[in-house]
Amino acid sequence: MLNYTVISDRLDRIRRSTNRLHKLAQLSWEQFLADPDNFAVAEHHLRRAIEALLDVGRHILAKQGLARPSDYRAVIISLGHHGILPMEFSEKIQGMAGYRNRLVHAYADVTEKEIYEIITTRLDDFRQFVKYIVDYIEREREQES
Secondary structure (H helix, E strand, O other), rough: OOHHHHHHHHHHHHHHHHHHHHHHHOOOOHHHHOHHHHHHHHHHHHHHHHHHHHHHHHHHHHHHOOOOOOOOOHHHHHHHHHOOOOOHEEEEEEEEHHHHHHHHHOOHHHHHHHHHHHHHHHHHHHHHHHHHHHHHHHHHHHHOO
16 A cells, blocks of 8 residues: 655655755856855755655555566656556656666766756656656545545
């Protein structure tokens, strides 16, 4: 059975992190570089948002008995295969799983440029993910009642 409290908590983490990232995305490239804390804060919140996204996906798949993904990319693709996310969207965002690994394992190679590019071009993916999950949860709750 789905734990709606866990899912809600993780969705709130995504929202809070993307809100912080959105503020940083409003900075020009020069402004972003001017304060080294901008990079650190952006990297932190991007990692947190991705981790929360993957937590939600793994929770839903496990609790619904839908799949046992072998890696993070498979979590996102499985969400598409099971209609929790539109397949086109899951294919679009599956790279987040690889980027999570880069942030965690190859952190020394992550550059200001790539973080800035992601926060200025990909934040809507997180908002869209939250919307799809909220829609899915509403459908599940309707079926339960």
